[in-house]
Amino acid sequence: MGTKEKPRGFTRVRFMLALWAAKLSVPVLKLTRHNGTNFPGELAMKICPDFLRYVARPGKIITVTGTDGKTSVVNLLCDMLDNAGQKVLSNRLGSNVNSGVATSLITGCTVFNRARFPLAVLEVDERSSGKIYPWVMPDLTVITNLFRDSIMRNGHPEYIAGVLTDNMPPETKLLLNGDDLICAGVAPSNDRSYFGLERMATDGTACLNRINDLRICPHCAGKLRYEFVRYHHIGRAMCLDCGFRSPDCDYSGGDVDTAAMTMTVRDAGGEGTYRLLSDSVFNIYNELTAIAVFRELGYDHPAILKLMDGLKIAESRYRADRAGQVEVVMHLAKDRNALACSRVFDYVASCPGEKELILMMNNLNDDKNWSENTCWLYDCDFEFLNTPSVTHIIVTGPRAKDYRLRLLMAGVPAERIDCVREELMSVDKLRLVPDSHIYILYGTDTMNLKLAAQVREAAIRKAEEAVK
Amino acid sequence: MTIEILYPELCNLYGDLSNIEYLARSTQAEVISTSLKETPRFPTQDVALVYMGTTTERGQELVRDAFAPHLEALRRRTDAGGVTLVTGNAMEIFGEYIELDGGERLPMLGFLPIHSTRRLLKRYNSLYLGQFGDLKIVGYKSQFGHSWGDVGEGLFTTLRGAGLNPDVKPEGVRIRNFMATYLIGPLTVLNPLFAKELLRLMGVTDPKLLFEEEAMDAYRARLEEYSDPKRHFTY
Numbered sequence: 014m015g016t017k018e019k020p021r022g023f024t025r026v027r028f029m030l031a032l033w034a035a036k037l038s039v040p041v042l043k044l045t046r047h048n049g050t051n052f053p054g055e056l057a058m059k060i061c062p063d064f065l066r067y068v069a070r071p072g073k074i075i076t077v078t079g080t081d082g083k084t085s086v087v088n089l090l091c092d093m094l095d096n097a098g099q100k101v102l103s104n105r106l107g108s109n110v111n112s113g114v115a116t117s118l119i120t121g122c123t124v125f126n127r128a129r130f131p132l133a134v135l136e137v138d139e140r141s142s143g144k145i146y147p148w149v150m151p152d153l154t155v156i157t158n159l160f161r162d163s164i165m166r167n168g169h170p171e172y173i174a175g176v177l178t179d180n181m182p183p184e185t186k187l188l189l190n191g192d193d194l195i196c197a198g199v200a201p202s203n204d205r206s207y208f209g210l211e212r213m214a215t216d217g218t219a220c221l222n223r224i225n226d227l228r229i230c231p232h233c234a235g236k237l238r239y240e241f242v243r244y245h246h247i248g249r250a251m252c253l254d255c256g257f258r259s260p261d262c263d264y265s266g267g268d269v270d271t272a273a274m275t276m277t278v279r280d281a282g283g284e285g286t287y288r289l290l291s292d293s294v295f296n297i298y299n300e301l302t303a304i305a306v307f308r309e310l311g312y313d314h315p316a317i318l319k320l321m322d323g324l325k326i327a328e329s330r331y332r333a334d335r336a337g338q339v340e341v342v343m344h345l346a347k348d349r350n351a352l353a354c355s356r357v358f359d360y361v362a363s364c365p366g367e368k369e370l371i372l373m374m375n376n377l378n379d380d381k382n383w384s385e386n387t388c389w390l391y392d393c394d395f396e397f398l399n400t401p402s403v404t405h406i407i408v409t410g411p412r413a414k415d416y417r418l419r420l421l422m423a424g425v426p427a428e429r430i431d432c433v434r435e436e437l438m439s440v441d442k443l444r445l446v447p448d449s450h451i452y453i454l455y456g457t458d459t460m461n462l463k464l465a466a467q468v469r470e471a472a473i474r475k476a477e478e479a480v481k
Numbered sequence: 482m483t484i485e486i487l488y489p490e491l492c493n494l495y496g497d498l499s500n501i502e503y504l505a506r507s508t509q510a511e512v513i514s515t516s517l518k519e520t521p522r523f524p525t526q527d528v529a530l531v532y533m534g535t536t537t538e539r540g541q542e543l544v545r546d547a548f549a550p551h552l553e554a555l556r557r558r559t560d561a562g563g564v565t566l567v568t569g570n571a572m573e574i575f576g577e578y579i580e581l582d583g584g585e586r587l588p589m590l591g592f593l594p595i596h597s598t599r600r601l602l603k604r605y606n607s608l609y610l611g612q613f614g615d616l617k618i619v620g621y622k623s624q625f626g627h628s629w630g631d632v633g634e635g636l637f638t639t640l641r642g643a644g645l646n647p648d649v650k651p652e653g654v655r656i657r658n659f660m661a662t663y664l665i666g667p668l669t670v671l672n673p674l675f676a677k678e679l680l681r682l683m684g685v686t687d688p689k690l691l692f693e694e695e696a697m698d699a700y701r702a703r704l705e706e707y708s709d710p711k712r713h714f715t716y
Contacts, residue, residue: 161494164623164665165606165716169494171537172601228490234517234543236490351496383713384608384706386621388666391496414699418670421692422503 020067031061032068032126035119051108054115065115065148069122071102071133074149075306078137078177079157079196080170081353082299083109085326086157087136089290089303093320094132097312102130109136111144118149139173140166143180153309154181155188157302159195160245160352161224164388170195170226188305190298191262192247194227208305209249209262210297213269216241216248222355224392232257243294244359245352264305269297278304278314285314290326295356299326334469337476338447343469348374348456349385351392357454358397367449368403371439371468375410377460387415395423404446407431409439436464440471445479482510482683485523487533488544489514495623497534497568499667504530504676507691517547523563524554529683531558535569535665538599538625545574545589552590555659564658564682568668570624572653572661573597579626593654593661595630595645606716609664610707611637611652616674619703620664628663636660641707642714658682673697 020028035057042052057064077086087105094101102121107113114135121130137145139159146154156177159170167173174195181187181200190196191207220242227246230237235254242248251258268277274289278301290300307317330345344361347353354374361368379385398406398420406429408416417432431442443451451472455465486492486501505512510529515521523531536544548555559565573579576595578586582602589597605627609620618637627646635644635651644652645663653662662668669676673696680688690696706712 164495165604168604168623168625169537171539175601223496229517236516236518379716383716384703386606386608386623386666386716387671388495388621388623391499391667391670414695414702418692418695418699421695422499422506422670 018066020063024061024063024067027061028064028067029126031057031059031064032119032122033124034060035116036124039120051110051112051116053119054112054117057115057119058112063148065111065118065145067126068115068118069126069128070118070149071121071128071130073131073153074133074135074151075153075155076135076137076146076149076151077155077157078139078142079155079190080139080160080162080167080173082157082295082302083136085296085299086155086302086306087134089299089324089326090134090306092324093303093307093317094134096320096322096324099132100130102133102135104135109138110141114145114149139177142177146180146182146185150182151185153186153188153306155302155306156190156196156199157298158190158193158247159199161226161350161392162352163349164386165349174199186309188302188309190247190302191260192243192249194231194250194259195246197260198231206263206305206309207260208264208301209259209266210243210269210294210301211265211267212241212249213243213294215294216243218242220245222394223396224351224355230255230257244356264301264308266297266301276301280308282308283314285318287318287321290321290324293360296326332469334473336473337445337478337480339445339476340450341469341472341476342450342452343465344452344454345457346374346454348376348458348461349379349389351389351394354389354454355394355397358394361452361454362397362400362403364450366402367446369405369407369443369446369449369451370398370403371407371409371443371451371453371472372416373409373436373439373461373465373468374454374456375412375461376456376458377410377464378458380411381460385412387412390415390419393419395419395425399424403429404449405429405431405442405444407433407439407442409433409436436468437471440468440475443472443475445476451476482508482529482685483513483522483527484510484530484532485513485515485521485528487515487521487531488517488536488540488547489534490516491540491543492534492536492571494535494537495569495665496667497665500534500566500568500669501530501532503667503670503691504680507676507689508680508685517543521548521551521554523558524551529564530679531555531563531565533567533571533574535571536574538601541570541574541579541589542587544571548574549590552592555592559657559659562658564679565660566679567659567661569663569665570626572663573626573628575654575661576628576630593630593632593656595628595632595654597628598626600626605643607642608707608712608714609642609652610640610704611642612640613637613675613678616672616678617704618664618672618675619700619707620668620671621666622663623665624663636662637664670696671700671703673700
């Protein structure tokens with residue numbers, strides 16, 4: 014991608030002032046232990062609203078966006094680039110909105126606005142793309158997938174696809190999920206490659222989820238026939254009326270074997286058999302995406318295999334502890350996000366053994382400021398929890414009564430449900446059947462995180478006391 | 482008893498279809514799903530409720546085009562007192578036009594005396610508290626625009642939150658038993674008393690709801706919450 018426009022006259026003075034003030038704020042924030050915030054970027058954009066337009070760009074910029082998997086893919090890419098000895102700028106510790114991206118670029122340039130890094134890998138919030146892409150002008154943009162997310166911010170995936178299309182620079186190459194036809198349709202005039210996973214043993218031919226955001230052809234509105242459906246609208250489809258179909262994938266993951274933990278990635282340049290970093294389909298997609306990015310960067314399969322040595326997918330969203338005769342598992346289930354919770358419910362339900370669940374994904378921040386919009390409960394597949402291995406569900410927090418009703422609607426028998434308003438009191442209801450698993454499903458807002466940690470400690474205490 | 486859902490492959494955002502799931506499971510009603518390229522059944526068949534839910538912006542245009550040939554049948558149904566429920570931005574499809582960001586007017590069906598705006602960079606999110614006869618209504622709004630027009634008393638009278646637009650009290654539109662509202666999601670689940678009223682209009686005598694006790698418990702809690710003057714209403 015070409016060099017950036019240079020500020021002139023008063024704009025140059027204002028831009029340099031913004032850059033220096035922002036740079037100066039970095040050590041101050043470190044001294045006051047406030048590093049990792051967006052403040053430098055916010056300050057720079059306050060002084061110079063066009064800051065992103067003029068700040069120096071690294072030699073090559075890769076951006077990663079999409080509903081789910083952005084952070085995991087950016088982490089994988091950065092770890093692999095680190096293994097390759099590449100100096101890379103990223104916002105992995107900061108935020109993915111415009112001020113977060115600005116903060117990273119401030120770190121990545123000198124006081125004379127010269128780029129210090131040959132390469133940047135930036136996570137970009139899809140809703141913020143209008144404030145980022147036209148100025149940052151990525152060389153390669155990866156879109157992991159496009160699903161329903163927060164109703165309030167994101168509306169629906171077709172809207173987000175439109176936002177991305179409207180703001181993507183025409184010169185940016187796209188690397189898209191070919192199994193997601195909403196994602197695959199972004200910015201149709203841009204050069205592009207696709208990645209995807211071949212049919213897996215667990216795939217079906219009909220969507221079993223409440224959400225399927227692509228039931229009709231995006232071109233002629235005809236009925237789509239799915240060759241296979243993995244979940245929601247992920248799969249491969251064709252239109253019975255006009256012949257429109259899922260694109261052929263340039264990077265295709267096949268022979269996925271979750272017992273042997275291997276996958277083979279094939280493309281025009283050859284193939285490589287990779288160790289799976291995780292057995293969840295979401296993470297298999299994340300790994301495939303990272304491999305595809307490295308192929309785009311010109312690395313061959315043997316070289317990529319080497320870079321993946323010792324790599325792990327951060328399991329910060331999952332923690333298991335043995336306590337007394339049970340296992341206590343903390344699992345993030347992104348609140349207000351029907352799809353993320355559906356995936357977690359599906360995963361938990363399919364885990365072996367008897368399970369007790371504490372559902373506490375309430376958004377407490379919303380509860381403090383207004384009241385959580387619970388529409389997402391009826392987009393979410395609570396039906397996965399209607400299975401004999403989930404023997405007991407405790408719903409708790411401000412929306413406990415809504416959860417109870419939703420579980421009943423999903424067919425979960427009333428005797429398996431307990432409704433407790435106070436989160437910490439929910440632990441009293443645990444039955445602690447020997448050799449069972451206690452799952453605490455918690456949300457993302459900071460108040461919820463703190464409370465979930467307390468509930469976990471209380472559950473562990475109770476489980477340990479039970480065997481004394 | 483039969484309920485017809487129009488274009489569920491498109492009009493299904495924000496859990497809207499749970500409205501029908503709840504009513505149908507409470508009454509063992511038969512549900513017919515009519516897709517975009519099919520002919521609606523209500524003009525030729527006895528349908529107790531016709532329902533259309535929230536859709537995408539592209540969906541609004543597709544639905545407008547698909548439904549246009551059946552507009553006269555809807556008029557006849559409405560004149561005869563047939564029950565129809567339209568939620569979220571599907572209401573705008575029945576209005577006169579939608580004014581887009583650039584000022585361009587997108588013609589709609591012209592069945593309702595309203596016109597709407599679409600501001601894609603300005604999403605409006607709020608809680609809602611209103612009145613339907615003697616019943617209190619609770620719910621959610623999440624939309625890209627508002628509507629204007631002379632709708633009389635509307636469907637609901639706003640107590641807190643925005644009406645058809647933030648400056649007026651009437652929310653939604655009611656023409657006999659044709660009811661349209663901007664409220665999204667599980668309206669009938671959140672409002673069991675309204676759900677029962679709807680069932681009565683559909684001809685069910687002494688309606689009973691699935692999990693009525695639990696639904697009422699959640700409704701009372703939400704009503705108390707939304708009636709608290711300290712509770713903020715917009716996101």
